[in-house]
Amino acid sequence: MEIFSLLIEGFTIAFEPLNLGLVIFGCALGLFIGAMPGLGSVNGVAILLPMTFLVPPTSAIIFLGAIYYGAMYGGAISSIMLGIPGASTAVATTFDGRPMALKGLADQALVTAATASFIGGTISIILFTLFAPPLAKVALAFGAAEEFALMMLAFATFIGLGGDDIPKTLFSIFIGLVLSAVGLDIISGQPRLIFGDITGFMHGINFLVLAIGIYGIGEMLWTIETSKGEMTVSQANVTFRRIVDGFRTLRRTFKATMIGSFLGYFVGILPAAGATPGSLMAYGVAKTVSREPETFGKGNPEGVAAPESANNAASTGSMLPMLTLGIPGSPTTAILLGGMVIWGLEPGPMLFVEHRDFVWGLIASLYVANAFALLINIAFIPAFIWVLRLPFTILAPLIFILCIVGGYGPTQDMHDVWLMLGFGVVGYLLRKLDYPMAPAVLAIVLGPLAEISMRQSLLQSGGNVFVFFERPISGTIMVIAIILFLLPLIKLVRGMLGRKATG
Amino acid sequence: MRKAELVMAVVMAVFSAYLMWKSAELPIGWIPEEGPGGGAFPFWLSTGMLLCCAWIVVRWVRRVSPASQSEEQFMDARARSSFFWVAGSITVMIALIHFIGVYGAVPLFLLFYTRFLGGHKWGPSLALALVSPVILFFFFEIALTITLPKGFTEPLFYPLYDIFL
Amino acid sequence: MMSSTHFRSATAIALGVVLGVFGGLANADWAPKKPIELVVMAGKGGGADKLARFMQSIVEKNDLSSKPILPVNKPGGSGAEALVYVKQKQGDDHTLLVTLNSFYTTPLRQPALGIEIMSFAPIARMAEDTFLLWVNVDSGINNVDDFVKAAKSAGNKWIMAGTGKGQEDQLLTSFLNSAYGLDMKYVPFKGGGRVAKELAGNHANSTVNNPSEQLGFYEAGNTRALASFTPERLPLFKDAPTFKELGKDFVYFMQRSVVGAPGMSPEAEAYYRKVFKAIYDSAEWQDYMKKKSLQGDFLTGDGLKEYWGREYKIHQKMLKDIGEI
Numbered sequence: 001m002e003i004f005s006l007l008i009e010g011f012t013i014a015f016e017p018l019n020l021g022l023v024i025f026g027c028a029l030g031l032f033i034g035a036m037p038g039l040g041s042v043n044g045v046a047i048l049l050p051m052t053f054l055v056p057p058t059s060a061i062i063f064l065g066a067i068y069y070g071a072m073y074g075g076a077i078s079s080i081m082l083g084i085p086g087a088s089t090a091v092a093t094t095f096d097g098r099p100m101a102l103k104g105l106a107d108q109a110l111v112t113a114a115t116a117s118f119i120g121g122t123i124s125i126i127l128f129t130l131f132a133p134p135l136a137k138v139a140l141a142f143g144a145a146e147e148f149a150l151m152m153l154a155f156a157t158f159i160g161l162g163g164d165d166i167p168k169t170l171f172s173i174f175i176g177l178v179l180s181a182v183g184l185d186i187i188s189g190q191p192r193l194i195f196g197d198i199t200g201f202m203h204g205i206n207f208l209v210l211a212i213g214i215y216g217i218g219e220m221l222w223t224i225e226t227s228k229g230e231m232t233v234s235q236a237n238v239t240f241r242r243i244v245d246g247f248r249t250l251r252r253t254f255k256a257t258m259i260g261s262f263l264g265y266f267v268g269i270l271p272a273a274g275a276t277p278g279s280l281m282a283y284g285v286a287k288t289v290s291r292e293p294e295t296f297g298k299g300n301p302e303g304v305a306a307p308e309s310a311n312n313a314a315s316t317g318s319m320l321p322m323l324t325l326g327i328p329g330s331p332t333t334a335i336l337l338g339g340m341v342i343w344g345l346e347p348g349p350m351l352f353v354e355h356r357d358f359v360w361g362l363i364a365s366l367y368v369a370n371a372f373a374l375l376i377n378i379a380f381i382p383a384f385i386w387v388l389r390l391p392f393t394i395l396a397p398l399i400f401i402l403c404i405v406g407g408y409g410p411t412q413d414m415h416d417v418w419l420m421l422g423f424g425v426v427g428y429l430l431r432k433l434d435y436p437m438a439p440a441v442l443a444i445v446l447g448p449l450a451e452i453s454m455r456q457s458l459l460q461s462g463g464n465v466f467v468f469f470e471r472p473i474s475g476t477i478m479v480i481a482i483i484l485f486l487l488p489l490i491k492l493v494r495g496m497l498g499r500k501a502t503g
Numbered sequence: 504m505r506k507a508e509l510v511m512a513v514v515m516a517v518f519s520a521y522l523m524w525k526s527a528e529l530p531i532g533w534i535p536e537e538g539p540g541g542g543a544f545p546f547w548l549s550t551g552m553l554l555c556c557a558w559i560v561v562r563w564v565r566r567v568s569p570a571s572q573s574e575e576q577f578m579d580a581r582a583r584s585s586f587f588w589v590a591g592s593i594t595v596m597i598a599l600i601h602f603i604g605v606y607g608a609v610p611l612f613l614l615f616y617t618r619f620l621g622g623h624k625w626g627p628s629l630a631l632a633l634v635s636p637v638i639l640f641f642f643f644e645i646a647l648t649i650t651l652p653k654g655f656t657e658p659l660f661y662p663l664y665d666i667f668l
Numbered sequence: 669m670m671s672s673t674h675f676r677s678a679t680a681i682a683l684g685v686v687l688g689v690f691g692g693l694a695n696a697d698w699a700p701k702k703p704i705e706l707v708v709m710a711g712k713g714g715g716a717d718k719l720a721r722f723m724q725s726i727v728e729k730n731d732l733s734s735k736p737i738l739p740v741n742k743p744g745g746s747g748a749e750a751l752v753y754v755k756q757k758q759g760d761d762h763t764l765l766v767t768l769n770s771f772y773t774t775p776l777r778q779p780a781l782g783i784e785i786m787s788f789a790p791i792a793r794m795a796e797d798t799f800l801l802w803v804n805v806d807s808g809i810n811n812v813d814d815f816v817k818a819a820k821s822a823g824n825k826w827i828m829a830g831t832g833k834g835q836e837d838q839l840l841t842s843f844l845n846s847a848y849g850l851d852m853k854y855v856p857f858k859g860g861g862r863v864a865k866e867l868a869g870n871h872a873n874s875t876v877n878n879p880s881e882q883l884g885f886y887e888a889g890n891t892r893a894l895a896s897f898t899p900e901r902l903p904l905f906k907d908a909p910t911f912k913e914l915g916k917d918f919v920y921f922m923q924r925s926v927v928g929a930p931g932m933s934p935e936a937e938a939y940y941r942k943v944f945k946a947i948y949d950s951a952e953w954q955d956y957m958k959k960k961s962l963q964g965d966f967l968t969g970d971g972l973k974e975y976w977g978r979e980y981k982i983h984q985k986m987l988k989d990i991g992e993i
Contacts, residue, residue, distance in 0.1 A: 199745075
């Protein structure tokens with residue numbers, strides 16, 4: 001019951017006029033930053049960090065938390081409407097969100113995304129409120145070996161996401177992984193794959209560069225070709241009634257949302273993992289347990305609900321290791337940690353004891369931010385739909401410009417813009433030849449995490465490859481991952497045997 | 504389409520081989536007590552890419568994949584011209600950013616695209632070309648303080664910085 | 669809505685041109701004309717990034733500069749990308765760089781980059797961060813003697829976690845290895861916070877973190893500081909002796925300096941010196957230094973260059989000793 005009174009105390013802080021105003025402003029601002037391809041929550045929080053020096057620390061983190069939340073909601077908007085994931089956390093949302101928009105169901109997809117985000121956020125905040133300290137121990141027990149096992153699990157859950165052409169799907173995964181190796185080899189400290197000694201390759205190939213290139217430029221070229229000069233590509237409609245109807249699909253997506261919320265939260269609290277693997281795994285699991293897995297990727301609202309609930313749940317989850325251990329659970333929380341330095345607060349186990357008002361004010365404001373982000377998002381849906389109804393010959397050049405500026409923004413390096421154009425053109429040509437592109441985009445996110453954690457655990461164990469199975473947590477995860485890897489194979493063998501039997 | 508499938512597989516195979524060669528700058532083997540060397544991860548994965556390309560070629564010879572059966576043209580004249588103009592104008596715009604900056608290149612690109620590729624009237628095209636850079640400026644440079652490249656138009660912006668920053 | 673924004677900004681532009689012309693004439697002293705780029709040789713959320721954003725916010729709060737200072741991340745190649753970028757900004761008056769010790773180690777390890785560190789404009793040394801030797805409390809190790817005994821018997825099974833290869837943490841590890849005849853294995857991780865967590869979670873046996881990275885776990889009683897690499901005991905860690913007291917004449921710091929692009933005009937250099945001196949003197953900075961146990965006086969100009977010269981030689985020797993160059 002102590003938690004309850006602390007929470008009430010927190011709510012009185014969250015409802016102070018200044019804090020409430022900051023929550024609403026932060027949510028709205030975050031929504032737009034998240035909706036821009038290229039600018040995700042990381043950039044939003046980093047850019048607005050110094051502004052928060054002007055208010056007390058509790059208000060500051062409430063503001064940044066609201067931006068974080070708003071950006072998570074906003075990421076879905078560009079994924080659904082333009083098919084361009086604004087941040088790595090929203091990649092999985094494009095798989096079904098984009099097909100829904102192309103079918104003229106953009107408003108339904110947006111409503112599904114917003115409500116799933118709300119439910120995911122709320123569940124994770126409740127879990128956070130109830131189980132913060134014990135879960136911090138779980139996060140601490142996670143070492144490099146466990147991290148590698150988790151990455152294997154993430155790969156295993158989306159093994160079925162590729163197309164029917166096995167060599168092309170594998171090729172896509174491999175090229176994504178190789179591109180992710182560009183830059184610096186952290187273990188040996190040596191530069192690696194620096195093509196032509198160009199310094200721009202030193203910081204590696206950012207996920208965003210590949211994603212905006214492939215989805216923003218490549219897919220747009222493809223759409224322009226297939227639409228053959230038609231004025232509008234997607235029919236989009238919105239009325240109050242349709243939005244209300246959108247809420248009715250909630251029952252259909254309930255299971256997917258629950259999977260996303262819990263999975264997202266638990267993956268989120270693990271250091272270094274963050275929302276991206278969480279949302280991918282939620283998509284994979286939702287597809288596996290769905291009654292109609294074959295409709296995934298063709299505009300099933302469950303495929304929007306699962307990753308969206310997961311990425312919001314994970315963003316709350318990743319605050320846990322930040323506050324209790326002082327280690328970032330995601331790139332955005334790494335910057336929030338920097339904020340705590342600015343405000344003179346020491347993250348770590350003592351924070352919950354010494355700065356109760358800060359912690360509980362933040363938790364309470366997350367509840368409030370979640371509610372406002374939902375309202376603001378729903379309120380803006382008609383405006384977003386209006387944009388979609390612009391003639392395509394106006395929308396297309398604007399999207400190209402957003403891609404270029406969005407590709408430039410995070411690193412402020414024209415090198416990345418050129419690289420993005422290159423990926424766009426090659427991606428377009430590959431797309432025409434049925435090479436699936438999503439596996440490459442996912443691989444570039446997970447590749448570095450998988451490689452580094454594998455090599456760190458091997459170093460720690462003196463080159464013992466069984467280290468991943470000897471430790472209880474990583475062993476369990478590895479076994480699950482291997483079973484998931486083998487499932488499609490078993491199905492294949494069974495199918496072949498079955499055919500032989502009948503034939 | 505059939506020809507394009509083969510050409511792409513061969514080009515990608517050459518690219519994979521290049522990546523293998525480039526990865527081999529760092530040790531690609533197993534270092535005792537430490538695990539794989541710095542080049543191992545990209546090297547063996549590029550090997551995987553190469554094998555996939557070979558597999559694609561085998562399927563091409565056996566005419567298994569849809570693209571290797573299709574007798575359709577890879578890009579018809581229409582597709583070629585739309586690709587040429589759209590991708591070409593984007594390339595020119597990015598190149599121009601180096602010289603006349605975002606605020607010079609963006610209006611030119613928008614004007615070209617909406618007026619000539621899109622066939623809109625001069626009025627709306629011009630309006631869009633002039634309003635967009637202003638919105639970009641206020642959203643990126645003022646609200647988010649991300650400086651966009653300006654090329655040699657930079658001094659023109661000093662007075663604006665004086666007012667808004 | 670759109671047209672009214674358009675109209676307002678058009679007026680603003682016109683007004684700006686007029687004001688700019690007359691304002692420019694009236695001002696004789698050098699002042700920045702556009703936002704100042706503060707290049708950071710780490711990704712968003714990294715140690716140098718936190719510091720840069722902290723300085724940025726002090727500038728904003730106390731209104732120390734007429735144009736904002738904007739951090740730009742160039743994380744590639746342990747500082748190589750940032751150093752090359754700033755080097756190419758030859759003569760630029762609006763580009764600064766936050767440096768760590770990779771300012772010495774990266775040019776030493778990658779001579780092909782052609783970085784001449786003395787060519788950078790010496791703006792300010794803001795602080796020197798300190799290093800301590802840390803172990804987990806569960807290990808039962810209370811002092812350096814226990815540590816040496818345990819590490820010796822573990823041989824190369826003793827894991828020392830650190831950030832980066834051929835950089836600060838590894839240099840200290842190799843010092844400990846040679847000074848006490850140990851064979852600790854060095855495992856690099858991304859970021860000092862992550863290293864601290866590896867120790868607290870018992871995934872590593874020891875670390876040489878900065879106080880700011882371990883403080884959270886230290887205060888919670890998870891980790892223990894055994895000894896410090898400073899000339900004198902740190903006020904925050906009174907119980908940890910210095911290595912000097914233990915008979916090893918070894919001191920090591922991490923510089924936190926701000927440099928300007930090579931060939932920066934003297935007027936601009938003077939302007940930035942004033943700005944960073946004001947940051948250094950601000951209550952926020954002083955408080956931060958005390959809390960995170962940072963050392964070091966404000967250094968600038970020739971004093972700073974002399975300091976670089978000394979440190980460069982020390983790093984050259986240390987890198988040679990571990991065979992990195």
